[in-house]
Amino acid sequence: MIAARGTSRGGWRDGHCVIAPDKFKGSLTAPEVAAHLAAGLRAVRPDVPMVCVPIADGGDGTVDAVVASGFGRFRTSVTGPVGEQVVASFAMRDGTAVVELAEASGLRRMPHPPTSSTSRTVSSTGTGELIKAAAARGARRIVLGLGGSACTDGGAGMMTALGARFLDEHGCPLPPGGAALRRLARIDAANMIRVPVTVASDVDNPLLGVRGAANVYARQKGARQSDVDDLERGLARLAMIVRRDLHVDVADRPGAGAAGGAGFAALAFLGAQVRPGIEIILEQLGFAQRLAGARLVITGEGSLDRQSLHGKAPIGVARIAAATAVPVVAVAGQRSLTDEQLHRADITAAYALTDIEPDPEVCMARAGLLLERVGGAIAGEWLGDNEIREREGAAHV
Secondary structure (H helix, E strand, O other), X not given: OOEEOOOOOOOOOOOEEEEEEOOEOOOEOHHHHHHHHHHHHHHHOOXXXXXXXXXXXXXXXHHHHHHHOOOEEEEEXXXXXXXXXXXXXXXXXXXXXXXXXXXXXXXXXXXXXXXXXXXXXXXXXXXXXXXXXXXXXXXXXXXXXXXXXXXXXXXXHHXXXXXXXXXXXXXXEOOOOOHHHHHOOEEEOXXXXXXXXXXXXXXXXXXOOOOOHHHHHHHHHOOOHHHHHXXXXXXXXXXHHXXXXXXXXXXXXXXXXXXXXXXXXXXXXXXXXXXXXXXXXXXXXXXXXXXXXXXXXXXXXXXXXHHHHOOOHHHHHHHHHHOOOOOEEEEEEEEOOOHHHHHHOOOOEEEEHHHOOOOHHHHHHOHHXXXXXXXXXXXXXXXXXOOOOOOOOOEEO
């Protein structure tokens, strides 16, 4: 059974359907989710125009999402998080490049599960190499998506790739990783490549302290408590030397702790602006323009839960659509938000794959087929005729 929950504010007599989901992590990319939903919708309502706009919030899948909407993809060999070479992508259109940290320096790029040892030495160097490659191809502006990071190096590796030098008391370059920053004595940023950067992130953590990059996120990257303590000391040393040598004090700024402190480096070295990831990605995709004349918006992600309410992709979609009074339907692998929470987030109905298949592992394995079933159910429920309708309560298919 598929349950559509919530209260619709009505649909349009005519118009297209905008399909704008994020990825279903561990199962399908955002473009794949959109394609399966569109297939299900077309099977029931082939006459309704469909506009697919796969989305992302700056984390894993951001480059895939913007490429699906018309950006060009550029591949290059860069340094992976533990020093091996990996082939990573950035996207570019009209002088704006979209660089996703997870492409070069993400946990998914680790050749093996993270350990205590790697938590101290992983580096963001490859992300800086992607920025450098984009600038070499003519990028005049970088949108830097921070999420899925493997490193806690304060963005030092990223800035090293752009020409900054992080030196010990003997004037020797520090080795990669956040733990080495405890020995930082001087920063030379005179010969850095600089390009305007906007950071796309939904993380508002500062660099240091109980809510900082090391204390909140390093354990997810293999760190034990002793490693967390050393990484915190390294980041604190980095902030102090940046204050002294660059005359910049941004460690307490929201977003400085994003991606193991890569947000701090972007703020301190590049003068970056930090904005909600979904907000800036939707701008790059021209999402507001694609809503013109729409009768329905379908969004979603793998799990609709309390984290979704804190700036995740489907909520950003719903807020923009709310301004045009277009109904928003959300699709998820599973859902734990209440009807009232969805209503306050401007989502008028929600469908979960677990309403069809209760076993989460089966849901992930068969997500494409289940999404097509959901797409057909949405078409029957929301695109079943050309009259403006007002529906209340729960409708079941």
